[in-house]
Amino acid sequence: MNLPDRFHALTTLLHAHEPLWKPAPFCFPVLPWESQHPALSQQLRSLDDNNVRQLESDQAALIAWLEPHLPELVHITALTEVAALHATPHSYPDRFEHDIPGRKWQQVTAFAGCIDALDSPVLEWCAGKAHLGRAIHHRFRQAVTSLEWNKALCEDGEHLGQQHHCDVHLQHCDVMSPAADTFVQQHQHAIALHACGDLHRRLLQLTAQHGNTLHLSPCCYHLTSNDRYLPLSQTAQRSGLSLQRDDLRLAVQETVTAPGSVARLRELKSAYRLGFDLLQRQLRQQDHYLPVPSMADADFQQGFRHFCRVAADLKRLPLPEQVDWEHWEALGEQRHTEVSRLELPRHAFRRALELWLVLDYALFLEENGYRIRLGTFCDRSLTPRNLLLTATRQGTDLSQ
Numbered sequence: 001m002n003l004p005d006r007f008h009a010l011t012t013l014l015h016a017h018e019p020l021w022k023p024a025p026f027c028f029p030v031l032p033w034e035s036q037h038p039a040l041s042q043q044l045r046s047l048d049d050n051n052v053r054q055l056e057s058d059q060a061a062l063i064a065w066l067e068p069h070l071p072e073l074v075h076i077t078a079l080t081e082v083a084a085l086h087a088t089p090h091s092y093p094d095r096f097e098h099d100i101p102g103r104k105w106q107q108v109t110a111f112a113g114c115i116d117a118l119d120s121p122v123l124e125w126c127a128g129k130a131h132l133g134r135a136i137h138h139r140f141r142q143a144v145t146s147l148e149w150n151k152a153l154c155e156d157g158e159h160l161g162q163q164h165h166c167d168v169h170l171q172h173c174d175v176m177s178p179a180a181d182t183f184v185q186q187h188q189h190a191i192a193l194h195a196c197g198d199l200h201r202r203l204l205q206l207t208a209q210h211g212n213t214l215h216l217s218p219c220c221y222h223l224t225s226n227d228r229y230l231p232l233s234q235t236a237q238r239s240g241l242s243l244q245r246d247d248l249r250l251a252v253q254e255t256v257t258a259p260g261s262v263a264r265l266r267e268l269k270s271a272y273r274l275g276f277d278l279l280q281r282q283l284r285q286q287d288h289y290l291p292v293p294s295m296a297d298a299d300f301q302q303g304f305r306h307f308c309r310v311a312a313d314l315k316r317l318p319l320p321e322q323v324d325w326e327h328w329e330a331l332g333e334q335r336h337t338e339v340s341r342l343e344l345p346r347h348a349f350r351r352a353l354e355l356w357l358v359l360d361y362a363l364f365l366e367e368n369g370y371r372i373r374l375g376t377f378c379d380r381s382l383t384p385r386n387l388l389l390t391a392t393r394q395g396t397d398l399s400q
């Protein structure tokens with residue numbers, strides 16, 4: 001299926017199921033779709049913990065479980081399938097990966113291995129310590145300029161480049177500033193591993209202006225200064241699918257299966273947040289979800305009462321002298337049990353939404369004269385953000 005056909009089919013599927021994936025269950029005591037799908041709601045609520053864990057971690061099993069209730073889901077697997085890119089192994093010197101967390105190094109080498117040819121200078125976008133830049137330099141022997149706005153990361157990256165004798169140089173630069181434009185040039189390969197929302201969308205726009213080659217693995221689509229998603233391609237602008245910033249979060253909700261202790265902390269955080277939410281609804285006499293910003297792990301590890309005090313401070317919500325903490329904590333746990341089940345239908349649409357966004361990028365570049373290659377650069381167990389979009393201006397030699 002070509003890119004526009006796949007994009008249109010995904011638009012139709014996402015449109016038709018908006019009531020199922022748009023409302024986030026933690027905001028609503030009863031979800032609007034439950035009255036339309038009472039059997040689905042009832043069966044979800046009666047799943048045991050093992051079933052929930054299995055359906056959370058196995059997309060194919062989840063789709064199969066949902067299909068009797070939502071028959072159109074039969075198409076979602078084929079529509080969201082993305083083939084693995086061909087990878088060329090490369091051997092790096094001993095200790096080249098020293099100082100790089102294991103999972104990050106595997107992502108970096110997988111990304112670098114999926115680039116076929118590269119014989120012009122490289123621009124690395126949102127580089128961190130330029131781990132990808134060094135790997136690309138080692139494989140293709142091209143000079144790399146790496147843009148990063150965190151000064152300490154720039155210094156560490158520069159030092160690592162010298163240590164490994166790589167022609168990789170960090171530039172302290174905010175990629176959203178006009179100064180970043182001057183770094184993007186036509187005869188160049190721009191690379192970006194896990195550049196977030198607006199940051200990767202700026203690179204897409206500069207690429208269309210300058211005609212460079214692009215290798216992008218996007219992440220955190222929801223990190224944007226706009227409340228509403230502004231599609232880049234004309235095709236998506238005409239699609240009629242309208243996304244708010246919060247809708248975009250769904251695209252990155254899939255996480256790597258975490259070790260037991262991390263998974264337990266995740267559950268505890270959810271239960272505490274939901275317990276606090278029920279408490280604040282009662283205190284404010286308003287049946288609306290109150291978003292609480294992200295908080296340090298330590299605030300959760302010191303118990304429910306401590307968490308609520310910090311959350312209430314952040315929201316300037318006065319707490320009464322007497323609160324039955326055990327009661328609200330138990331209600332939070334109950335709500336977490338319920339929410340983790342009612343989230344499952346939304347989860348079926350995570351990859352579809354992510355792919356819709358990445359196809360918007362691909363179509364935008366196609367509309368600007370680019371040839372596109374889209375595939376996965378690693379297994380989802382290494383990172384669920386495993387899509388790699390390569391775009392080459394038509395008429396440009398693939399190696400340019």
Ligand SMILES: C[S@@+](CC[C@H](N)C(=O)[O-])C[C@H]1O[C@@H](n2cnc3c(N)ncnc32)[C@H](O)[C@@H]1O
Nearest residue numbers: 126127128147148149150173174175176193194
């Ligand atoms: C998710 S990390 C990815 C880093 C690196 N590409 C990697 O995969 O290891 C995103 C990086 O973007 C940097 N960043 C965030 N906003 C930026 C901006 N406005 N300009 C330049 N870099 C930015 C962050 O400091 C961080 O190092």
